[in-house]
Amino acid sequence: MREPRPLRSRAPGTASAFYHDGMSAESPHDPDLSVAIIRGGGVGGFVTRTAVSADSLPAEAASGLRRRVRSVSVDAASAQAARPSGRHPDELLYQVVIDDAGERTTLELAESQLPDSVRDLAEYVDTRPERTLEIEPPAGP
Amino acid sequence: MFGSLVKQHSLGQTADQADWLIGEGILVPGLGEALRSMKAPGTAWKYDTQPGTMSGYQNLPDDTDPRNDNGGVHINSGIPNHAFYLAATAIGGNAWEKAGKIWYDTLTTRLTATSDFRDLAEKTIACAEDLFGAGAETAAVQSAWHSVGVLP
Numbered sequence: 001m002r003e004p005r006p007l008r009s010r011a012p013g014t015a016s017a018f019y020h021d022g023m024s025a026e027s028p029h030d031p032d033l034s035v036a037i038i039r040g041g042g043v044g045g046f047v048t049r050t051a052v053s054a055d056s057l058p059a060e061a062a063s064g065l066r067r068r069v070r071s072v073s074v075d076a077a078s079a080q081a082a083r084p085s086g087r088h089p090d091e092l093l094y095q096v097v098i099d100d101a102g103e104r105t106t107l108e109l110a111e112s113q114l115p116d117s118v119r120d121l122a123e124y125v126d127t128r129p130e131r132t133l134e135i136e137p138p139a140g141p
Numbered sequence: 142m143f144g145s146l147v148k149q150h151s152l153g154q155t156a157d158q159a160d161w162l163i164g165e166g167i168l169v170p171g172l173g174e175a176l177r178s179m180k181a182p183g184t185a186w187k188y189d190t191q192p193g194t195m196s197g198y199q200n201l202p203d204d205t206d207p208r209n210d211n212g213g214v215h216i217n218s219g220i221p222n223h224a225f226y227l228a229a230t231a232i233g234g235n236a237w238e239k240a241g242k243i244w245y246d247t248l249t250t251r252l253t254a255t256s257d258f259r260d261l262a263e264k265t266i267a268c269a270e271d272l273f274g275a276g277a278e279t280a281a282v283q284s285a286w287h288s289v290g291v292l293p
Contacts, residue, residue: 040207045215093207
């Protein structure tokens with residue numbers, strides 16, 4: 001069964017997008033910060049979702065997560081503007097979903113376009129023992 | 142294709158003895174037995190949506206949504222994979238001796254980065270004829286591409 005995709009708005013024809021949806025937090029117990037890294041394409045073609053919530057982390061790690069999210073927010077607009085027009089065929093694609101105090105930010109970039117801040121955030125989420133890792137269905141009928 | 146041929150060669154299997162699975166055992170058992178099945182695309186694991194024929198082709202956008210698989214390259218590859226399986230089993234014997242040679246020669250000397258499914262079909266048929274003449278091998282390759290719907 002496919003899980004519902006995040007709500008989003010997107011200009012037609014854009015190759016990637018950085019946008020806010022202003023959706024409310026999913027749970028009153030998790031109002032602060034959560035990050036999900038969805039990857040697809042690449043060699044195997046799997047779609048994976050790695051996620052972590054600040055409220056599952058020790059205080060120091062939660063601060064580390066927030067610091068990295070802040071760096072991504074600062075970097076994202078310039079990363080979008082500076083991204084190369086072409087992509088490497090069949091490369092790994094990233095969708096970064098940040099839910100922060102009721103506001104959702106979604107960033108989509110290809111592996112070759114990742115700014116250091118996004119790579120650092122993804123690596124941090126990947127290495128937290130509190131993370132969840134799921135395999136999602138790909139697009140299709 | 143070539144991964145499966147290496148496996149078949151190492152096990153000494155003929156085309157009809159092979160399992161035609163890619164990445165067998167790579168997944169935890171709850172997810173499925175392999176990444177892909179060239180014999181039966183769409184059946185290898187829990188979220189395997191590969192079509193085996195053009196009637197199931199998924200026309201996905203080539204965008205940065207990771208769920209769209211760079212335009213469906215890992216999804217729609219079930220179609221040419223299945224054509225190779227059909228050709229190899231129709232030719233019979235060791236798949237690396239004839240079908241494998243036809244596909245390898247085609248991929249390395251006759252296709253470009255912008256080649257599409259139809260190019261692959263037409264070039265493998267031409268290659269089969271060049272390598273083995275206008276006999277059973279060429280007919281098997283032609284029939285495989287017709288069966289998966291790439292050629293009418």
